Amino acid sequence: MKHFFTLLGHEVRMLLVSPSTYIAAVAFFLLMGFTFTTILEQYSKAPQDISPASAFFDYYWFPVIFMVPLLTMKCLAEERRLGTIETLLTSPVTTVEVVLGKYAAAYLLYMLFWASSSGFFFILRRFAGDAHLIDPGPIFGGYLFIAISGLFFIAIGVFASSLSRNQSVAGIVCVVILAGFILGGQYLANAPWLDREALSPLKDAVNYAQIAQHREDFTRGVVDTRELLFYVSGTVLALIFSILSVEAKLLHS
Amino acid sequence: MSAPLPQPAIEVSHLVKNYAGVMAVNDISFTVPRGEIIGFLGPNGAGKSTTMRILTGYLPATSGQVSICGFPVATEADSVKRRVGYMPENNPLPDEMRVSEYLYFRGRLKEVARRKLGSRIDEVLELCDLKRVRHKIIGKLSKGFRQRVGIAESVLAEPPVIIMDEPTIGLDPHQILIVRDLIASLRGRMTVLISSHILPEIEMTCDRVLIINQGRIVAQGTPADLRREVLGKSAYEIEAAGDIGSLAFLLASIDPGLSVASEGPLDAQGFRTIRLTTLTLEDSGEAILRACLSEGLRVRALSREHPTLEDVFLAATRRSWDAVAEDTAKGGAK
Numbered sequence: 228m229k230h231f232f233t234l235l236g237h238e239v240r241m242l243l244v245s246p247s248t249y250i251a252a253v254a255f256f257l258l259m260g261f262t263f264t265t266i267l268e269q270y271s272k273a274p275q276d277i278s279p280a281s282a283f284f285d286y287y288w289f290p291v292i293f294m295v296p297l298l299t300m301k302c303l304a305e306e307r308r309l310g311t312i313e314t315l316l317t318s319p320v321t322t323v324e325v326v327l328g329k330y331a332a333a334y335l336l337y338m339l340f341w342a343s344s345s346g347f348f349f350i351l352r353r354f355a356g357d358a359h360l361i362d363p364g365p366i367f368g369g370y371l372f373i374a375i376s377g378l379f380f381i382a383i384g385v386f387a388s389s390l391s392r393n394q395s396v397a398g399i400v401c402v403v404i405l406a407g408f409i410l411g412g413q414y415l416a417n418a419p420w421l422d423r424e425a426l427s428p429l430k431d432a433v434n435y436a437q438i439a440q441h442r443e444d445f446t447r448g449v450v451d452t453r454e455l456l457f458y459v460s461g462t463v464l465a466l467i468f469s470i471l472s473v474e475a476k477l478l479h480s
Numbered sequence: 481m482s483a484p485l486p487q488p489a490i491e492v493s494h495l496v497k498n499y500a501g502v503m504a505v506n507d508i509s510f511t512v513p514r515g516e517i518i519g520f521l522g523p524n525g526a527g528k529s530t531t532m533r534i535l536t537g538y539l540p541a542t543s544g545q546v547s548i549c550g551f552p553v554a555t556e557a558d559s560v561k562r563r564v565g566y567m568p569e570n571n572p573l574p575d576e577m578r579v580s581e582y583l584y585f586r587g588r589l590k591e592v593a594r595r596k597l598g599s600r601i602d603e604v605l606e607l608c609d610l611k612r613v614r615h616k617i618i619g620k621l622s623k624g625f626r627q628r629v630g631i632a633e634s635v636l637a638e639p640p641v642i643i644m645d646e647p648t649i650g651l652d653p654h655q656i657l658i659v660r661d662l663i664a665s666l667r668g669r670m671t672v673l674i675s676s677h678i679l680p681e682i683e684m685t686c687d688r689v690l691i692i693n694q695g696r697i698v699a700q701g702t703p704a705d706l707r708r709e710v711l712g713k714s715a716y717e718i719e720a721a722g723d724i725g726s727l728a729f730l731l732a733s734i735d736p737g738l739s740v741a742s743e744g745p746l747d748a749q750g751f752r753t754i755r756l757t758t759l760t761l762e763d764s765g766e767a768i769l770r771a772c773l774s775e776g777l778r779v780r781a782l783s784r785e786h787p788t789l790e791d792v793f794l795a796a797t798r799r800s801w802d803a804v805a806e807d808t809a810k811g812g813a814k
Binding site: 229230233234237240241244245309310311313314315316317318319320321477478479 | 500533536537538539540558561562564566567568570572573574575576577581585586588589590591633
């Protein structure tokens, strides 16, 4: 792991000169800013039964679905398209270091964007004058959820990028996998055909992988280790598959 | 790494590489001593790039052994990667970085000490004549500069072995000259393996040449050795006027192998060009000239042909095509 920080620094720099990072950032702030003001308007009209932070994090999936691919689609696909992976892997670094460096760089930026969205709450607190809208519990819970689920989402993006040398293909694969997990899980949870007795193990699995449910638990302050395990094991698996994919592509190139 | 070790820089024995049933490299063996510049020649698809990629540890071999400075590539890839500077085919570079940034990043990856890296970068920039563009973005450089950035990168960590896949492709003659001088300046200090199909290039810079075709080595040695071995004959050209009927007989008395290979048509002054070939390598020009004069021929010019590496290359690759054709014919007969 000697070269991890060299690679991390390089990858962060590469992301900061890439237009897609700025597209992701602008889209993220526009969207989340708009969401936040809409929520505030609703709350100022009539009292609601959940806290505004909880309502805000209800929309977490929307930026995830476009931001993760924009940050990660380039990382391995572009290296392979340009052939720079060859110079990279013939220097004394391992594939593990390369993949982890790229992963960590994308995760850092992802978290940076989300962390800056905490400015919304700060502004509200500073100018609204009354603290009843701001409940620190759901805010912390929400950000904790974002940080932990982000590990898994970014790993999926890195994995998608390792599959193709075309970054748009990688981006689309990433969107499909993420949508499958986030929205597909929700759809399956409500699907009546899964309620049959014979399919109950499957139903259990679907319930376990309910990302929306996890988010709700986190914002309520319930941090379940089984849910943590879901994201951590998912992350590890996705990263192992990315490393294997990079190495397998060398063997069959 | 500092004291010269006795073992050769590159040792390859019985290397085989299969790509999905296609034999890219077929039982290659060679040894490169330290400090030598070796040229790797072959037509497209001969297996040059594959061999180089295996040498750098980028691709695994199907079978056979490869070791760099005594370290087997298969088991000690990390030690090998520390000792090899590699410039891949088409010289891939990240377009968004500045030249000095790129060299700094690569230097850090290649474990050049942070204190020494700055001065070392200055050195290679100077060596490759890149000082003017050190703050330019790589994507905006011309092909010649990009190529030199690639070369600078491969010598950056002062590795004992440098492997360059077609370093002069796409350069203009002036730039080729610079690159050639650069490679020649590494002679003795580093072992350099370069591949190319620009033959004069190889002939001028390399101490030894390996010709590879269809995944096999078809000839190896110094350019002079190769001429002798592959062509196995020398040729003379005479421009003479007069009756050449008895010339063949006379020539046989000088050297039994000497014979008239072809006769050109008469020109306006009554001279014709005659090509003579012989299997010996000593210069028998004087004897030929004397024989012609004694026969009453008027001689205008006599020259000994100097076969270029190109002839050697064509002859060697043709020979291997023939061998392959024979193999397949035999296979078909069975």
